Amino acid sequence: MSIEVGSKLQGKVTGITHFGAFVELPGGSTGLVHISEVADNYVKDINEHLTVGDEVLVKVLNVEKDGKIGLSIRKAKDQPPKQSHSNHRHSNNNRMNERTKESFESKMNRFLKDSEDRLASLKRNTESKRGGRGARRG
Numbered sequence: 001m002s003i004e005v006g007s008k009l010q011g012k013v014t015g016i017t018h019f020g021a022f023v024e025l026p027g028g029s030t031g032l033v034h035i036s037e038v039a040d041n042y043v044k045d046i047n048e049h050l051t052v053g054d055e056v057l058v059k060v061l062n063v064e065k066d067g068k069i070g071l072s073i074r075k076a077k078d079q080p081p082k083q084s085h086s087n088h089r090h091s092n093n094n095r096m097n098e099r100t101k102e103s104f105e106s107k108m109n110r111f112l113k114d115s116e117d118r119l120a121s122l123k124r125n126t127e128s129k130r131g132g133r134g135a136r137r138g
Contacts, residue, residue, distance in 0.1 A: 003029060003069055005060050008076050013054040021050050023058055023071055031069030033058060040074050 003009075003025060011023035011031070020034045033056075038049050050056070059076040063069050 037072035
């Protein structure tokens with residue numbers, strides 16, 4: 001069976017690495033799903049999305065001359081139909097209005113608190129590694 005770019009195939013996850021997952025395709029060939037092609041959102045740990053033995057639907061992105069096959073799980077999913085531009089604009093405005101119900105001040109206060117917490121944590125960690133304040137090296 002020849003693998004063609006753009007085709008969608010059912011495959012089985014045979015291996016997982018920190019950069020992606022190897023998927024066995026029909027006919028015995030194996031392709032790689034890069035970690036950026038696993039889900040629509042950011043994937044920090046691929047093990048949260050896939051395990052060895054999972055059956056997955058993949059789309060063939062490319063087939064290299066040396067036989068390497070690039071695959072995508074997120075592009076294999078059927079995308080919802082696009083809205084017309086006028087409807088899309090109105091729904092975006094409605095969503096923006098819902099988000100702005102939380103006042104700018106409360107958003108800014110939440111951001112500042114998070115920022116101060118992170119900065120305090122960073123200072124604690126770096127000071128302990130350097131021996132604290134006023135420690136002399138010698």
